[in-house]
Amino acid sequence: MLQKLILLSVLAFMNYANAQDKAEQALQNFEQKYPQEKIHLLLNKSNYIAGENIWFKSFVFEGYNRSSVSTNLFVELYDRNKTQISKAIFPLYNGEGNGSLSLPETLKEDVYYIRAYTTWMANFSEDFQWIQPIEVYNPASPEKLISDTTSPWSVTVFPESGTFVHGINTQFAVRLQSNGITPSDWSGYVIDSANPDIKIVSFKGFDQNVGSFNLTPESGKKYQLIVQDNKGIKQNIDLPFVSASGLNLQVKSKTNAITYSIQSKNTPHSSYKVLGTINNQLVYKARISNLSNEKTYTIPTDKLVNGILQLTVFDDKEQVIATRLCFVQPQLLNIKQPSIQNVSLSDIPHETNTFTIAKDPNYSNYSVVVLDEESQSTETEKSLLSTLWLTGDITSKIYSPAQYFGKNHNTEALDALLISEKWKRFDWNTLISGSFPAIRYTPESYxxxxxxxxxxxxxxxxxxxxxxxxxxxxxxxxxxxxxxxxxxxxxxxxxxxxxxxxxxxxxxxxxxxxxxxxxxxxYTFIPYKSNLPATNFKLAARTPNEPLPVEVAKAVKSKAFEKSISEKINTIEEIRLTGQKKDDKRKLNQQLSSSLFKSISEDIFDFVNDKNTLVAGSNILQFLEGRVANFQMRMSNGSLTPFLREAPVPVFLNEMKIDPSQITNISVADVAMIKVIKDHFIGAGPGGGRQAIAIYTHQGGEAKLxxxxxxxxxxxxxxxxxGYSKEAVFNNAVYDNASLKDTGKDTRTNLYWNPYLEVKSDTPTTVRFYNNDDAKGYKILIIGFDENDTPLYYYETKP
Known part of the structure; x- marks a missing residue:
C-alpha cells in the first residue's frame, strides 16, 4: 500500500486558516469517496485471424494496488465505426480475472477495438477505460492492413511547470503526435525570429514521443522551434510569450530524494504552499516564505513508492501558480523477479520444453505466456508496468509506453514526457470549488x-x-x-x-x-460515447494473387493446424484437455462451499472420498500443521490460535465465523471438508478477506430439500x-498424444498460455509446453503480485 509522507515544514511552517486548507480538505474527500480504478489486459498474442479466439488476463487496480472495489469486468469488441460486435462479462477475484472473446469468421481485415471497464469506472471519464486496438487479418477481404507511415505528425512544446519567465533558465519538453507513426529519428533547434540564421540551442529527440532542451529567455524576444525528421519534413512552432514576471518550478527526481527549486520574478506574493500528491493522496506539504533563488528543497523518497508525483505551487490566495509531474525513483523500479531454474528448451519440432519457477511463499499464482521468439506480445508496446505507473492515469497517446519501464529505460526521456503532461485524474480548481463526480453506478457484488x-x-x-x-x-x-x-x-x-x-x-x-x-x-453494459482512438494502420486495396505477409501467412496456417488438432482430439476418446477433468474433491468443494468462499488459492482436504485422512480423536486444526505451508498453532492471549503466514487466521464453520476454541466441540466424524483459503474471498464481510480456515460438516452447505x-x-x-461468459479452452497439451505430432505444419506463435498458474509455496512451479515446427528461441512472460501488491514482472527471450 502507498505509504503517507507528510512534511509539515521546509522553511517555516505556519498554521493555515480554514479557507487556505480547502485544497487539502477537497483532496481528502476525493481520495476517500472516489477511488480510481484502472485496467490492464494481457492478451495471448498481438494480432489475430478472423475466426480465432482472443484470450486475455485482466488486472484491475485501485491506484497502485489490485482493486477490491469491483467484482465484474465488462469486455466489448468494436469495429472502427464503433459498431459493437460482441460483449461479455467476467468475474474478478482480488482485482484479477481471465476470459476469452471469439472473433467471427466473417470479420473483414481491419483494426478492431477491445473495450474493458468496470461499473465503477463508468462514473468517471471514459478516457480511463481500457481501449486496445488489435489487428485482425482475413486474406479473403478486399482490403488489407498496412502501417500508416504517411500521416502527418505535429509538434507541441511545454515549458517546465507551464511558465516561461525572463531570465530564468527553463527546460522545455518537445512532444510529437500523429494519427499514424511518429518519426523515430528527429531533431530540432531554437531561433530568435529576429535572427533566424543563428541556432540558439539544438537537440535530438529521445524517442518517437519526446525530446528536450533548455533556454534562458529574454523579454521582448520571440522564439521559434524548428523540428525536422529524417525525411527532411519540417515543422515550425512559436515558443510561448516571454513573461516579465512569474514563477518557475524546477524538479529533479533522484534515487534518494526528489529536489525542487522555485524561482520567481516580480511576483506579488510573499509566501507559497507546495503540495505533493501520488495517486490522489497527499504525500507532501510545505510552506515557503521569503523565496530565494538559491534554495533547493528536498523530499526524501524512502517513504514513497514508484509512481507519478504531482507537485503543485499555490499562492497565499490558494490559486494554482505552477504544477509539475515527475516519476518517483525511475532509476530504482520496485519490480520483483522470479528465479528461473532447470531450463530445458529445444529447437526440435514438437519437442517438450520445460522450466521451473523457484518456490516463493509470497505468491499464490502467476500469469505465464510463452511465445515464439519471432512473434510479438502486446506487452512489448503497452506493458502492465506502463499501465500501472503511466498510461492508467495519463490519457494522451504515447507511442510504446512500455519502453519507459523496460530494460535500459531512459529516465531522462520519461521525465521530459511528464513535463509535457498534466495529471488527468483531477483538477485542483474543480476540487477546491467543491465539484465532485456524480455517482450514477455502484459496484455489484458479482x-x-x-x-x-x-x-x-x-x-x-x-x-x-x-x-x-x-x-x-x-x-x-x-x-x-x-x-x-x-x-x-x-x-x-x-x-x-x-x-x-x-x-x-x-x-x-x-x-x-x-x-x-x-x-x-x-448490472448493465454501459454504452461507449467517446470516439475510438486513431491507430498506426490504414487500409489499402488488396491485389489479386498478392502474397500474404510472412506473419499473416503463418497465422493462417496456425489456425488451420489448431482446427485439425481439435478435430483429432475430439475423435480420440482418451485425450482430455488439461484442467478439464473434474475430480471428486473439486465436486465436493463446489457442493459444500458457496461463491462467497471461493478463492483463486485454496488448499482442500476431502474427508468424504478419503476417509482415512482425518483419524478419530485428532484435533481438526492441529491436523493442518505440517500439511499447510506457513500454518502453525500458537498460544495467543491464553488460548491456542491458528496462524497462517505469521498472522492469526479466522475460522469458519459452514461459512459462519466461530471462535477457534469451539473447534473442540465438533465431532471428527462430522467433518466433510476443510478448506484453507490463501487469497482474497468475499465471505469475510465488507471488502472481503485474504485468508481463512473453512470447515464444513456433512450437512454444511448442502441443499436441504x-x-x-x-x-x-x-x-x-x-x-x-x-451467468458469466464462458471462457474457451486453450490447448497447452498439443502433443500429449504422440499420434498428433504428424498433424500438418505447426506454426503456432503462442506456445503456452496460463492466466492462472497455481503455485505451491513449498515446491517449485513447473511450466511445460511443446515446440512448433520453426521456433529457435522463446519469449517468456511471467507476471505476479505478492501480498503487498508489489509487481513481479519477467519478460525475457531465451535462445
Missing part, C-alpha cells in the same frame, strides 16, 4: 439480480429459489426475503452460461400456483438467469 414476486401473499414472505443444473454444484436452495411489495434482491452468484431456478414461496403459500417471479440483472420437494421440481415454475 452477479446480482433484482426481482418482484407477484400474486397472493407475495409481500413480506420468503422466496425459495432452487437451482438444478448439470454443472458441478448440483441442487441448492436459496431462501430470499421479500419486502411488503414483493421486491427482492439476489446477490453474489458466480456461474457460467445459464442456470435455471425453480421457485416457490416458503410457508403456507409455497404451493400457490398463482405466484409469478420477474427478475432482471442489477426433502425427497418430496425434489420430486416436485419439474412441476414448479422456473426462471432462467444468465
Amino acid at each position: 452477479l446480482s439480480y433484482k426481482g418482484k414476486v407477484s400474486g397472493p401473499s407475495a409481500g413480506s414472505s420468503a422466496l425459495n429459489l432452487i437451482s438444478k443444473t448439470d454443472q458441478e454444484n448440483g441442487t441448492k436452495l436459496y431462501q430470499i426475503p421479500t419486502d411488503d411489495s414483493g421486491i427482492f434482491t439476489f446477490n453474489n452468484l458466480i456461474f457460467e452460461g445459464t442456470m435455471k431456478f425453480f421457485y416457490q414461496l416458503s410457508g403456507k403459500q409455497k404451493t400457490s400456483n398463482a405466484t409469478n417471479v420477474y427478475v432482471q440483472p442489477s 426433502s425427497d418430496e420437494e425434489l420430486k416436485q421440481l419439474p412441476g414448479l415454475k422456473s426462471i432462467t438467469l444468465n
Whole structure:
C-alpha cells in the first residue's frame, strides 16, 4: 500500500486558516469517496485471424494496488465505426480475472477495438477505460492492413511547470503526435525570429514521443522551434510569450530524494504552499516564505513508492501558480523477479520444453505466456508496468509506453514526457470549488439480480429459489426475503452460461400456483460515447494473387493446424484437455462451499472420498500443521490460535465465523471438508478477506430439500438467469498424444498460455509446453503480485 509522507515544514511552517486548507480538505474527500480504478489486459498474442479466439488476463487496480472495489469486468469488441460486435462479462477475484472473446469468421481485415471497464469506472471519464486496438487479418477481404507511415505528425512544446519567465533558465519538453507513426529519428533547434540564421540551442529527440532542451529567455524576444525528421519534413512552432514576471518550478527526481527549486520574478506574493500528491493522496506539504533563488528543497523518497508525483505551487490566495509531474525513483523500479531454474528448451519440432519457477511463499499464482521468439506480445508496446505507473492515469497517446519501464529505460526521456503532461485524474480548481463526480453506478457484488414476486401473499414472505443444473454444484436452495411489495434482491452468484431456478414461496403459500417471479440483472453494459482512438494502420486495396505477409501467412496456417488438432482430439476418446477433468474433491468443494468462499488459492482436504485422512480423536486444526505451508498453532492471549503466514487466521464453520476454541466441540466424524483459503474471498464481510480456515460438516452447505420437494421440481415454475461468459479452452497439451505430432505444419506463435498458474509455496512451479515446427528461441512472460501488491514482472527471450 502507498505509504503517507507528510512534511509539515521546509522553511517555516505556519498554521493555515480554514479557507487556505480547502485544497487539502477537497483532496481528502476525493481520495476517500472516489477511488480510481484502472485496467490492464494481457492478451495471448498481438494480432489475430478472423475466426480465432482472443484470450486475455485482466488486472484491475485501485491506484497502485489490485482493486477490491469491483467484482465484474465488462469486455466489448468494436469495429472502427464503433459498431459493437460482441460483449461479455467476467468475474474478478482480488482485482484479477481471465476470459476469452471469439472473433467471427466473417470479420473483414481491419483494426478492431477491445473495450474493458468496470461499473465503477463508468462514473468517471471514459478516457480511463481500457481501449486496445488489435489487428485482425482475413486474406479473403478486399482490403488489407498496412502501417500508416504517411500521416502527418505535429509538434507541441511545454515549458517546465507551464511558465516561461525572463531570465530564468527553463527546460522545455518537445512532444510529437500523429494519427499514424511518429518519426523515430528527429531533431530540432531554437531561433530568435529576429535572427533566424543563428541556432540558439539544438537537440535530438529521445524517442518517437519526446525530446528536450533548455533556454534562458529574454523579454521582448520571440522564439521559434524548428523540428525536422529524417525525411527532411519540417515543422515550425512559436515558443510561448516571454513573461516579465512569474514563477518557475524546477524538479529533479533522484534515487534518494526528489529536489525542487522555485524561482520567481516580480511576483506579488510573499509566501507559497507546495503540495505533493501520488495517486490522489497527499504525500507532501510545505510552506515557503521569503523565496530565494538559491534554495533547493528536498523530499526524501524512502517513504514513497514508484509512481507519478504531482507537485503543485499555490499562492497565499490558494490559486494554482505552477504544477509539475515527475516519476518517483525511475532509476530504482520496485519490480520483483522470479528465479528461473532447470531450463530445458529445444529447437526440435514438437519437442517438450520445460522450466521451473523457484518456490516463493509470497505468491499464490502467476500469469505465464510463452511465445515464439519471432512473434510479438502486446506487452512489448503497452506493458502492465506502463499501465500501472503511466498510461492508467495519463490519457494522451504515447507511442510504446512500455519502453519507459523496460530494460535500459531512459529516465531522462520519461521525465521530459511528464513535463509535457498534466495529471488527468483531477483538477485542483474543480476540487477546491467543491465539484465532485456524480455517482450514477455502484459496484455489484458479482452477479446480482433484482426481482418482484407477484400474486397472493407475495409481500413480506420468503422466496425459495432452487437451482438444478448439470454443472458441478448440483441442487441448492436459496431462501430470499421479500419486502411488503414483493421486491427482492439476489446477490453474489458466480456461474457460467445459464442456470435455471425453480421457485416457490416458503410457508403456507409455497404451493400457490398463482405466484409469478420477474427478475432482471442489477448490472448493465454501459454504452461507449467517446470516439475510438486513431491507430498506426490504414487500409489499402488488396491485389489479386498478392502474397500474404510472412506473419499473416503463418497465422493462417496456425489456425488451420489448431482446427485439425481439435478435430483429432475430439475423435480420440482418451485425450482430455488439461484442467478439464473434474475430480471428486473439486465436486465436493463446489457442493459444500458457496461463491462467497471461493478463492483463486485454496488448499482442500476431502474427508468424504478419503476417509482415512482425518483419524478419530485428532484435533481438526492441529491436523493442518505440517500439511499447510506457513500454518502453525500458537498460544495467543491464553488460548491456542491458528496462524497462517505469521498472522492469526479466522475460522469458519459452514461459512459462519466461530471462535477457534469451539473447534473442540465438533465431532471428527462430522467433518466433510476443510478448506484453507490463501487469497482474497468475499465471505469475510465488507471488502472481503485474504485468508481463512473453512470447515464444513456433512450437512454444511448442502441443499436441504426433502425427497418430496425434489420430486416436485419439474412441476414448479422456473426462471432462467444468465451467468458469466464462458471462457474457451486453450490447448497447452498439443502433443500429449504422440499420434498428433504428424498433424500438418505447426506454426503456432503462442506456445503456452496460463492466466492462472497455481503455485505451491513449498515446491517449485513447473511450466511445460511443446515446440512448433520453426521456433529457435522463446519469449517468456511471467507476471505476479505478492501480498503487498508489489509487481513481479519477467519478460525475457531465451535462445
